Amino acid sequence: MKVDGKVMRTIWVEPDGWSVGIIDQTALPHRFATARLTSLDEVAHAIRAMLVRGAPLIGAAAAYGICLALRADASDEALDRAYALLLATRPTAINLKWALDEMMAAVRNRPRAERGAAAYRRAAEICDEDVAINIAIGRNGLPLIEAIAARKKAGERVNVLTHCNAGWLATVDVGTATAPIYLAHDNGLPVHVFADETRPRNQGASLTAWELGQHGVPHTVIADNTGGHLMQHGLVDLIIVGTDRVTRNGDVCNKIGTYLKALAARDNNVPFYVALPSPTIDFAVADGVAEIPIEQRGADEVATMTGRTVDGRIETVRIVPDGSAAANYAFDVTPARLVTGLITERGVIAATRASLASAFPERAGDRPTEHR
Amino acid sequence: MKVDGKVMRTIWVEPDGWSVGIIDQTALPHRFATARLTSLDEVAHAIRAMLVRGAPLIGAAAAYGICLALRADASDEALDRAYALLLATRPTAINLKWALDEMMAAVRNRPRAERGAAAYRRAAEICDEDVAINIAIGRNGLPLIEAIAARKKAGERVNVLTHCNAGWLATVDVGTATAPIYLAHDNGLPVHVFADETRPRNQGASLTAWELGQHGVPHTVIADNTGGHLMQHGLVDLIIVGTDRVTRNGDVCNKIGTYLKALAARDNNVPFYVALPSPTIDFAVADGVAEIPIEQRGADEVATMTGRTVDGRIETVRIVPDGSAAANYAFDVTPARLVTGLITERGVIAATRASLASAFPERAGDRPTEHR
Numbered sequence: 174m175k176v177d178g179k180v181m182r183t184i185w186v187e188p189d190g191w192s193v194g195i196i197d198q199t200a201l202p203h204r205f206a207t208a209r210l211t212s213l214d215e216v217a218h219a220i221r222a223m224l225v226r227g228a229p230l231i232g233a234a235a236a237y238g239i240c241l242a243l244r245a246d247a248s249d250e251a252l253d254r255a256y257a258l259l260l261a262t263r264p265t266a267i268n269l270k271w272a273l274d275e276m277m278a279a280v281r282n283r284p285r286a287e288r289g290a291a292a293y294r295r296a297a298e299i300c301d302e303d304v305a306i307n308i309a310i311g312r313n314g315l316p317l318i319e320a321i322a323a324r325k326k327a328g329e330r331v332n333v334l335t336h337c338n339a340g341w342l343a344t345v346d347v348g349t350a351t352a353p354i355y356l357a358h359d360n361g362l363p364v365h366v367f368a369d370e371t372r373p374r375n376q377g378a379s380l381t382a383w384e385l386g387q388h389g390v391p392h393t394v395i396a397d398n399t400g401g402h403l404m405q406h407g408l409v410d411l412i413i414v415g416t417d418r419v420t421r422n423g424d425v426c427n428k429i430g431t432y433l434k435a436l437a438a439r440d441n442n443v444p445f446y447v448a449l450p451s452p453t454i455d456f457a458v459a460d461g462v463a464e465i466p467i468e469q470r471g472a473d474e475v476a477t478m479t480g481r482t483v484d485g486r487i488e489t490v491r492i493v494p495d496g497s498a499a500a501n502y503a504f505d506v507t508p509a510r511l512v513t514g515l516i517t518e519r520g521v522i523a524a525t526r527a528s529l530a531s532a533f534p535e536r537a538g539d540r541p542t543e544h545r
Numbered sequence: 546m547k548v549d550g551k552v553m554r555t556i557w558v559e560p561d562g563w564s565v566g567i568i569d570q571t572a573l574p575h576r577f578a579t580a581r582l583t584s585l586d587e588v589a590h591a592i593r594a595m596l597v598r599g600a601p602l603i604g605a606a607a608a609y610g611i612c613l614a615l616r617a618d619a620s621d622e623a624l625d626r627a628y629a630l631l632l633a634t635r636p637t638a639i640n641l642k643w644a645l646d647e648m649m650a651a652v653r654n655r656p657r658a659e660r661g662a663a664a665y666r667r668a669a670e671i672c673d674e675d676v677a678i679n680i681a682i683g684r685n686g687l688p689l690i691e692a693i694a695a696r697k698k699a700g701e702r703v704n705v706l707t708h709c710n711a712g713w714l715a716t717v718d719v720g721t722a723t724a725p726i727y728l729a730h731d732n733g734l735p736v737h738v739f740a741d742e743t744r745p746r747n748q749g750a751s752l753t754a755w756e757l758g759q760h761g762v763p764h765t766v767i768a769d770n771t772g773g774h775l776m777q778h779g780l781v782d783l784i785i786v787g788t789d790r791v792t793r794n795g796d797v798c799n800k801i802g803t804y805l806k807a808l809a810a811r812d813n814n815v816p817f818y819v820a821l822p823s824p825t826i827d828f829a830v831a832d833g834v835a836e837i838p839i840e841q842r843g844a845d846e847v848a849t850m851t852g853r854t855v856d857g858r859i860e861t862v863r864i865v866p867d868g869s870a871a872a873n874y875a876f877d878v879t880p881a882r883l884v885t886g887l888i889t890e891r892g893v894i895a896a897t898r899a900s901l902a903s904a905f906p907e908r909a910g911d912r913p914t915e916h917r
Binding site for chain 2 (some may be wrong): 402
């Protein structure tokens with residue numbers, strides 16, 4: 174996608190051929206900044222502190238974390254240490270484990286001298302595959318928007334609501350939930366996005382709104398409380414969200430608050446779709462509510478907000494009284510029964526065990542694996 | 546209730562016998578400030594700019610607005626102008642119209658010379674009635690908390706979730722949703738409150754958390770997105786919210802986002818109660834979703850946040866990109882079918898036309914009235 178007219182991805186290998194460039198997403202939307210990562214620890218920090226975030230991008234970043242670890246030390250011990258360190262950075266998005274397992278498979282059985290080059294090759298493939306998958310998600314999701322547009326009167330917009338950021342910033346490029354939206358917009362369909370601000374970290378207001386704005390897609394930021402009212406009044410045609418993990422039964426783990434929007438969608442007969450690349454499916458898990466670990470982050474993310482003052486300074490302000498506790502659950506699980514369909518690289522499928530196994534037979538045999 | 550140990554109400558007549566004191570709620574939670582209102586225009590501004598807010602308190606403030614208007618000019622024309630000006634300050638809370646109609650009834654048929662004193666008497670009664678009603682709401686709601694406490698093991702807390710602020714700051718004193726909570730706490734029950742922060746104006750984080758803290762009630766501030774997850778995991782025993790208007794069918798208009806919590810409550814079999822004084826019932830309206838006017842406020846309330854910096858300055862920061870639109874619907878409507886019960890001054894009743902008419906027969910005959 175474009176940033177100020179220049180085509181970019183969210184992660185890349187720098188011209189030196191080994192260090193890793195990223196967009197520092199904690200500076201958006203007020204400042205566009207990139208960062209250069211040169212070690213395993215810097216990658217782990219970038220994931221933990223959310224300089225990079227979004228399930229697919231976390232996977233891609235972790236892949237490069239393995240590359241940088243092997244560059245410093247190509248031993249089995251160093252590899253295992255890097256795997257464990259990166260796996261522990263964030264608990265919920267399964268793409269992290271998927272990418273780490275892919276990297277292990279690519280390097281483990283090679284001589285040490287070949288491991289570094291093999292790692293960089295596989296990491297680059299993971300990135301390119303992510304982009305190809307997202308393009309396919311866009312193509313598969315486009316007819317959903319086209320069908321709504323066909324029912325509208327001339328000049329009426331198709332209103333898509335999304336939660337958090339499942340845009341190109343959450344992936345290597347193109348995005349998941351945004352892929353059909355960008356394609357529809359590029360094809361001239363009058364699409365408009367309601368972007369939930371997505372407290373506490375406000376990825377909707379700071380990232381989704383920013384990237385939609387950069388691409389020229391009309392959008393309106395709303396408080397997370399607003400979607401139900403909009404749906405009651407016919408102002409939302411379609412919901413598309415991303416996900417951090419989909420179970421083999423079709424339960425969808427995504428940013429906290431997604432479940433509330435799915436409930437409102439069902440109550441108002443608004444279609445609720447989830448866009449996902451297949452590495453987000455966790456066939457080892459069945460019941461999302463019971464089994465997926467939900468990350469709890471620091472209370473400060475709830476107790477404070479960061480933004481730009483009128484005179485251009487970036488300030489963090491406290492918004493709860495001194496002495497009040499705050500809790501910060503980062504994700505929730507939307508049961509499969511509330512999901513209209515899953516938009517995948519292999520088509521739009523039902524959120525059911527049978528549909529998932531049939532669309533991805535080569536992965537449906539995955540069984541719970543212990544951390545090696 | 547107490548502020549730093551001193552007993553206060555949210556609105557009072559100053560020692561001069563005529564000007565009106567209020568707590569300036571826009572300064573909370575970081576600074577406790579009061580303001581003195583000396584004219585109709587100052588009262589209208591205080592309501593519009595939300596120095597006072599909360600349906601019952603808006604009604605009480607409007608009553609004193611009539612007093613101050615009559616003090617300046619006791620003519621019929623001035624009275625009608627004051628009524629119209631105050632009625633237009635905020636559209637959703639029906640207590641505003643109720644209080645204005647009460648004031649009109651109290652002064653309209655009197656000689657001009659008596660109007661001022663009659664107005665101050667009726668305004669003071671409205672305030673005292675509000676307090677008495679809220680005490681009754683507390684008593685009637687208490688058994689709901691006691692019943693849950695009785696099922697808990699020793700040391701386990703009763704977890705009540707509330708949205709926005711329906712505390713004593715939203716009323717003259719005691720609060721509506723908080724009335725049973727304060728009473729339970731004062732009676733020694735181990736009650737803990739999850740306070741939705743309630744974007745965009747954050748009345749939960751800034752007002753509910755503050756007043757619970759002042760009274761020593763354990764509480765945790767959460768992002769508005771969080772309640773569904775908590776309910777899925779059995780972490781909420783009971784929801785109690787306030788309301789700005791209840792229709793004769795039992796539909797509940799309240800701060801935006803309430804509807805989403807009601808949906809999650811139903812999906813997880815969590816009881817969803819609404820606490821209200823009878824002036825909040827609008828017998829002239831049946832279908833809340835179709836008929837209640839929903840206030841749209843400025844986009845800046847969504848695009849910015851105000852809080853305190855580490856070094857103690859109050860700053861407003863912008864949190865959405867330049868160029869992104871924002872929409873700000875202030876209320877939504879929870880259909881009666883999602884409401885477990887209404888906690889009123891006359892008992893806990895079903896959210897149905899029959900129950901409301903039977904509990905408040907003297908008001909059930911209210912019919913739509915044109916603005917006079």
